[in-house]
Amino acid sequence: MAHAIEHEYTTTGLNHRKMLMWVFLGSDCLFFGSLIATYMVYRGQSLVGPYPVDIINVPVTTISTFVLLLSSFAMVQALAATHADNRRAIVGWLLATAFLGAIFIGFQIVEFNTFKNEGLTLGGNLFGATFFTLTGFHGAHVTLGIIWLVALAILGKKGRLGPNTALDVELCGLYWHFVDIVWIVIFTLLYLIGGFDAGPAPLGG
Amino acid sequence: MAHQTEHTTNHPSTKQYVTIAIILFAITIVEFLLIWDRVGIADDLGASKIPLLVALSAVKFAIVILFYMHLKFDNPFFLRVFVAGLTLAFLVGIAVISLFVGFEGKPRTFAQNTAVPYEEHAEKDSGEAVTGETGAKETDTPIMTGPVTLVVGVAGETLGFDTQSITAASGAEVTISVTNPSANNSHNLVIVKAGTKDAVAADGTAAGPTNDWVTPGDSRVIAHTKLLTPGVDGEVTFTAPAPGTYQFVCTFPGHNFTMFGDFVVN
Ligand SMILES: [Cu+2]
Numbered sequence: 001m002a003h004a005i006e007h008e009y010t011t012t013g014l015n016h017r018k019m020l021m022w023v024f025l026g027s028d029c030l031f032f033g034s035l036i037a038t039y040m041v042y043r044g045q046s047l048v049g050p051y052p053v054d055i056i057n058v059p060v061t062t063i064s065t066f067v068l069l070l071s072s073f074a075m076v077q078a079l080a081a082t083h084a085d086n087r088r089a090i091v092g093w094l095l096a097t098a099f100l101g102a103i104f105i106g107f108q109i110v111e112f113n114t115f116k117n118e119g120l121t122l123g124g125n126l127f128g129a130t131f132f133t134l135t136g137f138h139g140a141h142v143t144l145g146i147i148w149l150v151a152l153a154i155l156g157k158k159g160r161l162g163p164n165t166a167l168d169v170e171l172c173g174l175y176w177h178f179v180d181i182v183w184i185v186i187f188t189l190l191y192l193i194g195g196f197d198a199g200p201a202p203l204g205g
Numbered sequence: 206m207a208h209q210t211e212h213t214t215n216h217p218s219t220k221q222y223v224t225i226a227i228i229l230f231a232i233t234i235v236e237f238l239l240i241w242d243r244v245g246i247a248d249d250l251g252a253s254k255i256p257l258l259v260a261l262s263a264v265k266f267a268i269v270i271l272f273y274m275h276l277k278f279d280n281p282f283f284l285r286v287f288v289a290g291l292t293l294a295f296l297v298g299i300a301v302i303s304l305f306v307g308f309e310g311k312p313r314t315f316a317q318n319t320a321v322p323y324e325e326h327a328e329k330d331s332g333e334a335v336t337g338e339t340g341a342k343e344t345d346t347p348i349m350t351g352p353v354t355l356v357v358g359v360a361g362e363t364l365g366f367d368t369q370s371i372t373a374a375s376g377a378e379v380t381i382s383v384t385n386p387s388a389n390n391s392h393n394l395v396i397v398k399a400g401t402k403d404a405v406a407a408d409g410t411a412a413g414p415t416n417d418w419v420t421p422g423d424s425r426v427i428a429h430t431k432l433l434t435p436g437v438d439g440e441v442t443f444t445a446p447a448p449g450t451y452q453f454v455c456t457f458p459g460h461n462f463t464m465f466g467d468f469v470v471n
Contacts, residue, residue, distance in 0.1 A: 019283070025287055033294025037298035040298070062237045184266050185262060188262035192240050
């Protein structure tokens with residue numbers, strides 16, 4: 001099973017799977033870039049509340065941001081453990097990463113629920129539409145990453161992960177860190193900067 | 206030659222990873238302190254904190270891709286691929302945002318105000334028309350002189366009416382019956398003077414739902430229905446004003462951009 005992927009011949013001299021992952025991440029930038037641009041366009045355009053200032057909870061989201069940053073640290077440890085061929089550490093760090101990701105999703109579920117109860121819906125106003133679309137797709141990325149991490153942990157438990165198959169862990173790590181940097185951008189734009197937006201400016205006349 | 210790229214031995218050490226994690230945490234704490242008003246910096250900085258926050262998150266972004274994602278140590282081609290995607294994303298963002306901001310945030314109003322009639326289209330239509338009446342639009346509603354009831358329906362769940370134009374004779378007693386089959390949306394129907402629908406709706410937004418989203422005593426308003434909640438129908442009766450073209454519009458906030466039509470008085 002663990003064939004020598006690192007020695008396959010490619011015209012660029014670069015590993016195909018890794019190249020594919022970077023091309024995917026580059027294109028995923030466009031995906032999130034479009035959603036972020038849409039949020040920015042409709043920022044402050046909602047005619048009815050709730051507005052960000054009414055419901056955005058920056059302290060709580062700062063905590064969940066720490067959790068996601070910590071998960072990226074656990075991820076690099078998982079890769080280091082894979083290179084070191086330490087099976088227990090591989091499984092442990094992978095599960096720790098998945099667990100921290102799950103906590104982040106937990107925060108998001110509570111947040112979405114609170115927002116819903118306070119009247120923010122996907123169809124209620126422009127803020128709700130753009131906010132839920134953007135953060136929802138990010139949450140979906142995190143969820144996919146958790147599934148990937150757990151699957152890798154199962155492989156690790158079976159002893160299938162080690163220096164020869166480190167790329168399997170590295171690719172998952174690239175994806176995971178990418179999700180982390182997308183959150184860095186979302187956190188800054190939607191929470192730190194946009195979190196205090198109120199309704200539309202009163203119309204003159 | 207296919208062998209040299211993997212086995213990057215110069216991955217950061219655990220100690221370096223810990224340092225990086227601490228830096229990322231520290232930056233996040235600084236960001237939080239910048240905006241949290243109880244700290245007191247937020248107000249002093251005013252709008253200047255926005256570029257600061259953007260710069261700080263850009264630093265975090267760079268640290269993660271360079272170290273956690275190893276782009277600093279990996280083959281530069283990967284970095285180029287990623288930066289290409291990132292650059293395109295930025296360009297898409299700038300294009301979208303400038304498209305909207307460039308029209309003062311109101312592309313539709315801008316388009317309506319600056320629209321030039323498409324002459325060729327009108328000529329083609331007149332060429333095909335049997336009679337010499339150029340540009341005469343068909344309406345579903347025949348012109349009547351006595352008391353008349355016109356039916357205007359909301360087009361399902363969309364923010365639009367099912368009729369583009371209704372017609373009545375000046376001086377006739379007109380009853381406009383509005384059906385709202387939507388399960389989710391509230392609407393109203395307001396008859397206004399030509400070209401004032403957006404202004405009336407904007408002021409109506411300030412008047413709030415208790416006034417049916419219409420400013421009381423607004424001189425541009427000829428008549429209006431109550432706010433019709435989902436599934437509720439209503440009507441309004443009034444005397445058709447002087448001949449001319451008026452508009453009907455829903456002034457529920459935001460609906461006026463798509464939910465309107467002409468009210469022609471002969
Ligand atoms: Cu409406």
